[in-house]
Amino acid sequence: MNRNQFSFIKTGATMLLSIVMLSGLLACGNTNSAGSATNTAGDNSSSTKSNPVTVKTAYAPFIGGIGIYALDDKKFDLDHNVDLKIGAFGATSPLMSVMTGDVDIAFTTLQSYLVSVNALIEEGSDISTLPKIVYLHNASTGADGIVADASIKSVADLKGKSVTAQYGEVTHYMLAKALATAGMTVDDVNLVDMSPGKGGAAFVAGSVDAATTFEPYLSQGTTARDGNIIISTADMKNTILDVVVVSAKNAKEKPEWLLNTLKAVEDATKYVNSDLDDAAKLTADDLQVSAEEVKAMYPTVHLYTMADNIEGMNEGGWLYTTMKDVVDFYTSIGTFKKPFDVKQLVSTDFLSK
Structure with a gap:
């Protein structure tokens, strides 16, 4: 059985961007979903709840994605008035997919994200305009x-x-x-x-x-x-991890659909951690393995909770040390021309909301 069958693919991590800067696309970011969310933000009427906002994402089906598939299968998204549509990553990197609006929210490895960010910076982008990390999703703990x-x-x-x-x-x-x-x-x-x-x-x-x-x-x-x-990675905590990324525009404007999507992600994480037997049965088909295989693989990942996010992302959190270490490494081997301020790439506005 190969890793495609087990779906342990960190899709974005193998892509270095060759990007022609599309600054105009960043402004439009999430044209359809963000526009819908803006119209319904703060509206708790029954008519709003009958029309959940469509949120597009792409995710490689590996064990770290168990929470995403549980979210969809258990309808945690609909509980928060969003309808998460999961697609497969194509040839475009997750970061560029966010920038073009092909997806509204991306789950990608931290390393892939930083490599993509660097490519944009070297093309002349202002770091403040680039997609932001808003949540920590999962870490490899032995995979x-x-x-x-x-x-x-x-x-x-x-x-x-x-x-x-x-x-x-x-x-x-x-x-x-x-x-x-x-x-x-x-x-x-x-x-x-x-x-x-x-x-x-x-x-x-x-x-x-x-x-x-x-x-x-x-x-x-x-x-x-x-x-x-x-x-x-069981011996190297928080070395390889997936982060949740959205456009700079949505990170700044904090549309209701984004807040609600992250609430649904947290609900799904709690569910998986509290009832792995049921979650394994529920998501086995999504991951293309048996429920027993899901349970056997699950210890090789850790789904970050909101408490983990607060610890890692708040001032002085471990995320910034890890990000700086990744940037310094890629700079040392010549992949990056020079380091950059990683703190500008993180938004903590969504913690404990």
Whole structure:
């Protein structure tokens, strides 16, 4: 079974933008849904509740999305007078989809988001006009890691070994963070530039000593080569995470549909965390696996609660340290020309609303 079947795809994380700046599109942002929401904001009449606002999103169906599918299946969105429409990511990055209005709200990895933001800044965009992070959705807590040959027992043992990671992408960042736990850098290993899927397959085939990859390749590696998962995101808290992004216009204007969508997301998170058995049965078809497989995979992710959001996003929260670390890493390898102020990319206006 490959990761497409398990749907552990972090779609946006593998895309570097080649963008011609579309500043005019940012102003129109969420033409249809935002306009509808503006007309109904604050209106609690029965006629308003009979006409929920359509909110478009795109999400790669992996285990971190269990809350999104539970939200839709349990109709938590309709409870808050919004109708969330879930589509699949296409060739366009999540950030650009928000800017063009193809989606109203995007769930994307933090690394992908920052890479896309940097591309826009380098094209001449004012950082204050770019889409904002308004919520933390989920974190990898074991779904990603490094699987190594049986002779390699620790991160320190990777010195001089061939290790796969995709240059400039999230696995490259994860490898650097992992090596840092042993006082090492990527220069201490023989980096083999491969995508997570190809790297995992190369390790299973015996072509490399270790691979920075994801499930199911982590588990397959331990079986096929009697290998070891020497470190994973279970050991690196808040390293790989998905954030919720909306246009700068909607972050500023705080339309009712956006507030209500985030309330529905929080309701879905509470539901999954309180009744995983039921949530697994409900969302198995959405994730294209069995309910038992959903339950087995669920410990490899953490759905952030509102309390987590407040801790991470408020002044002095861990999110800003993580964002700065990602920016500094990409700057150090030359992907970014220079660092930027990450605090301008976060809106805390939606916490505890």
